Amino acid sequence: MQVRLLSPLVLLCVLAVAGAARAQEPAKPPSQCQMIAQALPEAVFASVRSTGDVQNDGTVEITYIGHSTFFIETAGGVKIATDYNGWYQTPSLPTVVTMNRAHSSHYTLMPDPGIAHVLHGWRDDGGPANHDLVVGDVYIRNVPTDIRGWGGAMQENGNSIFIFEVAGLCIGHLGHLHHELTGKQYAEIGRLDVLMVPVDGGLTMGAESMSRVVERLRSALILPMHRRGPPIAQFLSMFDEDFDVSIADTASVAVSTRSLPRRPTILVLKGV
Template identity: 70%
Template structure:
């Protein structure tokens, strides 16, 4: 047996003791990241799935599926097993098939946010902190989904960098860690990689320069080692330019459908760039 696999029972036990030692109120109110905790404990190991209830508070079954639809630009529409509906980088132009429960936004360009979200959206999560250089800090549990963010910097219209103007949003649901890079303008720091943790599904801009060049973006993708990579935000260069940055360790699939379902069991065994219809 590999040495790092022998550590798993010890980690589970340690997390269980930690959970039992906290007050009952803390256990009930404080969300715990299954993705981030594993990354912190075993930084050199990538897991396809992990569950250690109740310590990690994972609401997941192996057969639970998340439905993902590419709507346009940087907007994906996620539908969870419990019926939570999430639209990423929501701008009001690209309409999901149903009213979202949650929308996330980033402010690099107006195509990634709106100041007039539709009435009835319960949670509007900005990827920036209004009127402050401090980064946004979201820790929200909605139904079966835990939503958090990792701030990154953006280029402003003058060309200089603005601290914490973007967020990578992470959705933890059905045992999956789903990450949306937003309008990422720089390669990530070690601290940001640690804060992100494990990502099974990665939504990545492939414009080739409006966010980052294909080579820089490919380094981020390879470092995150996600099982499923979903391109978005393609402007100008053909997607083949992005695909050319990856070697034989990655597969590529072109889909005629804009919608797919994903679960822990259905994650590809090899890292796969899955190009949904419309990209």
């Protein structure tokens, strides 16, 4: 077989075209939550509070809807529903919905056609979902994790931890997390100021295992969700005096970089 080599001029043209094509590809948005996480995978990240940066001046409203669905409203008007299944009524039509595959209570294959962005935390071919999306004032990304199948065996990439970066805040939703995270996954997550964590005591992970994840992430504000069966006190008992606990009489909380608690606080919203 005869191999023909490209002339230097043709090769330069090919490289130039390839370079131009790469230049036209949208750049992946920088993550403020990951800034040094990948370089320091064993670090524990403290939450960051603004001291006057205009871009951190917004307030995010978070409302617990039910099960593992929260409704997040940003100052820029973006509305997000997490683990959206279509059963729970949100205050208004979401702009973005995220879903996970573990059970039908965490996704729907027939979302309202008016929802602009439907983000699956899995891929049908079994590969890892990969979302890097800017919607209004929010940057949305995900970190894939595995799930436990009905037979008990682990299935790769069936869940995603969705992370919402907005108004200087890093907000993370663990989805239907079935295993403790690896150092690589902690690095991919980075800093989380607000953490939405399942507290069912075993359907996802046992309270002790889940508490280790919470302690490692050490978020300023921890919002329990997905409580089935065991009392919330079982989960709360896993934490020492380094964590404060607050029981809210409403289902909503307004969060900004200035309002984040100075000590890690577990806030149990009404309905949990």
